Amino acid sequence: MLADIGLMALVVGFILAVYATAVSAWGGWRQEWRWVESARRATLLTVPFLTISVVIVTYSLFVMDFSLAYVVDVSSQAMSPFLRLTALWGGQSGSVLFWAWLMSGFVAAVLWRKWDRDRDLMPYFITVAMLTTAFFTGIVVFITNPFARLWHIPGTTELITAVFQPTGAVPYIPQDGQGLNPLLRHFGMIGHPPTTYLGFTGFVIPYAFAISALLTGKSRSDEWIRTSRRWTLVAWIFLSIGLVLGGRWAYDVLGWGGFWAWDPVENAMLMPWLTGTAFLHSVMMTEKRGMLKVWSVSLIILTYSLSLFGTFITRTGVISSVHSFSKSALGPVFFVFIGITFVASLWLLFKRLDTLKSEHELESFLSRESAFVLQNVLFLAITFVVFLGTVFPLLSELVTGTKITVGPPYFQKATGPLFAALVLLMGLAPLFAWRKQAASRLGRAALAPLVGSVVWAGIWGYTHRMHPASYFALWLVAFVVMLILFEFIKGIQARMKRGENPLIALAHLMGRNRRRYGGYIIHLGVVMIGLGFIGDAYFQQETQVALAQGESLTLGAYSLRFDNLEMYPGSDGREVLEATTSLFKNGEFVRTLKPRRDFFVVQQQPMTIPAVYPTPAEDVYVLLVGWEEIGFGASTFRMFLNPLISWTWTGGFVLILGTLIAAWPEGRKKRAYALAPGRLQPQPGLGGD
């Protein structure tokens, strides 16, 4: 009964989305505002209907209504109530519904207030955004419906999944479900998938703005780009959180000692993040100087296309991944949708190139402008390298007949230098003036950080004589951190001259230039994340030893003693085999570590859960990889020393903090969108906000 209401709400939501798409296009074309207003209301109305659907699916998962095929698929008696709720996005039907729901929420949020600016964009904005929403809702209705039931035809062993009763079939309601994929039974399930989805779906907003601006020719002025910048920032921050949480999850659950494996699904998230980041920078130039317009618009289109592309390659099984989503009928429909999106957007972009002329020429190679161009190029180059590695299995299969997967070494070697260049640019670019920069002044500004970082890297290199490349990496990090800190110090000093105390000066500095100093904080976060990658690339140590009870293994300053092994039934239908070990540093007891191996009985799937002792300098990461069946005599442990990894998580927090500082809406004065944006006069050494 409840499921029927959910199904009806879903269908109504779909019809509303289709209606909004069609009517807004009509209204925009005929310039009849009442149609557009009707489309706007239909869009707003989509949200409550899809919400009803989502709530009912979630409730069915929670109460384990096994008459629904989706509930049987991802829920089970053994799962905790918390996991049953998260199962909403644990399988295909639920996650696509969740996706459509989030997207409709984003679109409605943009349309909530009647627009007093960019009004001409509204009709086609609705058309583009709601077409996408209608597409995803349509997939839920017609292809992967979470309200489908299981049916059984008497006399056969086959089960049919269908929304309506097939002829001759009787309903089949199992006693228990299969439950969520064990890898998904983790606390991370609450954070990583929803934030990632919010990031992916959020990019539809700037994309819809860009397309409607191109369609109406409004791309000539760049007011619209401010609005879409803000929405891009919203999507970007969620995607960033999703990336960090995903890395943390992999580190805690997958048990291979690292946090980033260049898996296709990870790359699928990284690529839109890269182009989205490039857009957020590029758009500053468009706002301030009326330049890089083609770049900015292309980057929006690319970001959105890449998030569709990522969804496509992973959801359809075209490129296999650890995130083994099953193959489905989604593929062909999705393919057509992606094809139309790519080609139509590009065609439109070329058609309207004349509206995207730059208002200024590049005046000097050493200027803020050229730094922005360079960063766009670097971001795009990294994206391309990642893209190539991701589709390489397909390419190689086409050419040679065998799937060749390129591993992490390719990605590390190919993106490492590009990332290094980008980080260097990140530190230096804020020193560049608009239009033209005198090299001598730049040299003076960068001198102290340069000397400081070289001395630091020299000392470090002298005391730790290994991996010469790491000296460079650590120098780079130190240099950039010092450059950023110097920016803060300069700003604070200037205010202190006016008699403010340092803390007040810092608060005022950040308060008055939130975009600028929030940006610096984001940059600091990026450098911290970079530290984790440097540790992973150069300094990770690893050993694997079989130990009898009471024996120890040693790695670096640490030693690990195997004390005991026990087996007990755990929650969520798993058998837990847990080792008790004692960790010593330089002979002194630090703490007890308990690496485990969980075995999910129903799914027959084992899972290796590491025990981690984190410190700012390094993590001790212990895995239980083997044991004797009888008597629990000896067990095999793999131990990693992961230096600097904690900085990655801290960096993630700092990055989010910086974004919040930069993006928090201005409280007092309303943003003067109605005014034509005043062109900023070139101010050497200022700007960057």
Add this chain to the structure above:
Amino acid sequence: MADLVTKPGELAGQEADVPNRFRLSTLVIFGFVFGLLALLGWGLVQVNSGQVDSGMAPDFTITSFEGETITLSDLRGQVVIINFWASWCPPCREEAPYLEATWRKYQEQGVVFIGVDYVDTEKEALAYIEEFDITYFNGPDLGTRISHDYRMDGVPETYYVAKNGELRGVKIGPLAPPELDEKIEELLAEQYP
């Protein structure tokens, strides 16, 4: 705005210049996009085209857990049953006793059974073989090459190869008596020069 302030002379110069550049970059970018779409489409067709179930059986060489090697094309004249399985797969356990019993029944008549262990760990796989007392040839599908060639979808799947090396169908899901016996009888009855 920029085009409003551009002098007429400049505009003419630009227009002569733009179409050429425009056409080349357009061509390159559209070429790239269409190439990518073609690649994705082809990948999709590959993924969705289902199991290979007719024509010549894709050839492969597999090494057993004991280290013996077998090549499918060397087995012309013999009926070959290729079974994909894994120790972590519950339905495989359902069919395991029936498979082994059928093998013991027909091995005298030259029927070859090849168990292909799909994405598994050796320890668990060997325990499984021991549990069901499996005596026919079994080896891991290293790099999932064989399952990829047969476009296998999941375990268990069983492919029937006739004496002349052609595929004569595939069973998706666990086998139940007497379907394997019937299929083998049918294939044994075929003439091979």
